[in-house]
Amino acid sequence: MKRALLALCWIGLVFLSSCEREPPPPPTPPPPPPKTAQQLHGQVMSAVRPLINGAPESGALLKSSLTSELGKLRTEVNGEAARSLVETEVKDALKAAYDGERWQEVLNVCEGVDAMDPGNVRVVRYRERAIAEKNKPQVTMKGIFQIEGTPTVFFDVYLPETGVTTDAKVREGEEFHGLILEKILGDKEGAQLKYLKTEQSFTVKGVAQQ
Known part of the structure; x- marks a missing residue:
């Protein structure tokens, strides 16, 4: 009987000793910081x-x-x-x-x-x-001719909004396709036009300058 008790005590001590030797669980890692x-x-x-x-x-x-x-x-x-x-x-x-x-x-x-x-x-x-x-007409000057004694500019006009190319015969001060011919520049040097949608003027080169 004593031997049995001693054996049980020994087993108990071994069990307790093994429990004490188990490492503690690792700490929970902190959450990552929020992205900046x-x-x-x-x-x-x-x-x-x-x-x-x-x-x-x-x-x-x-x-x-x-x-x-x-x-x-x-x-x-x-x-x-x-x-x-x-x-x-x-x-x-x-x-x-x-x-x-x-x-x-x-x-x-x-x-x-x-x-x-x-x-x-x-x-x-x-x-x-x-x-x-993007819809601004693209103008090419073809020449200046006298019609009834008045200088008249011949243009080819491409209209991006419709994809159509047309021609125009215009005198100073006249409006065409949303543009105004403000003035003719010298002898075939070009023409100054105004785009009415933006109220901005720009120059088209004449035949001699192209």
Whole structure:
């Protein structure tokens, strides 16, 4: 009986000793810190920046991509700050395209700004200007002739809005296809026209200058 008790005690001691030697479980690692606004901004722009260009199809793609990427920011701690950074960069890209007179790119980036700031006044103004410029008639001067004693300029006019090329015989001060012939420049040197949609004047080279 004593031997049995001793054996049981020995087994108990061995068991307790083995339990004491088990290492404690590792501590739970802390959660990773939230992504900074700059990191989130970089992620969004890496997805949308390639779409800021003058390809006709890029406008709809840019708007769709921005909408998707900005939606992901809603669950991020610094998402609102990142959104502000994205909006600033896209609006800066719009102004750069406008200043550079890259009109299709202006239209594309307007779509992107619409995704973040619908009804933005600058977008309305820039879009109107870009559409007007893309539809601006392309004029080639064919010559100057005297008709009934009055100098008359013969033009070929391509209309981008319709894809039609037509001709026009115009005297100073007359309007044609949204343009006005402001003045004839010298003897076949060219003509100064005004585009009525933008109120901007431009020069068309004469036959001798082409």
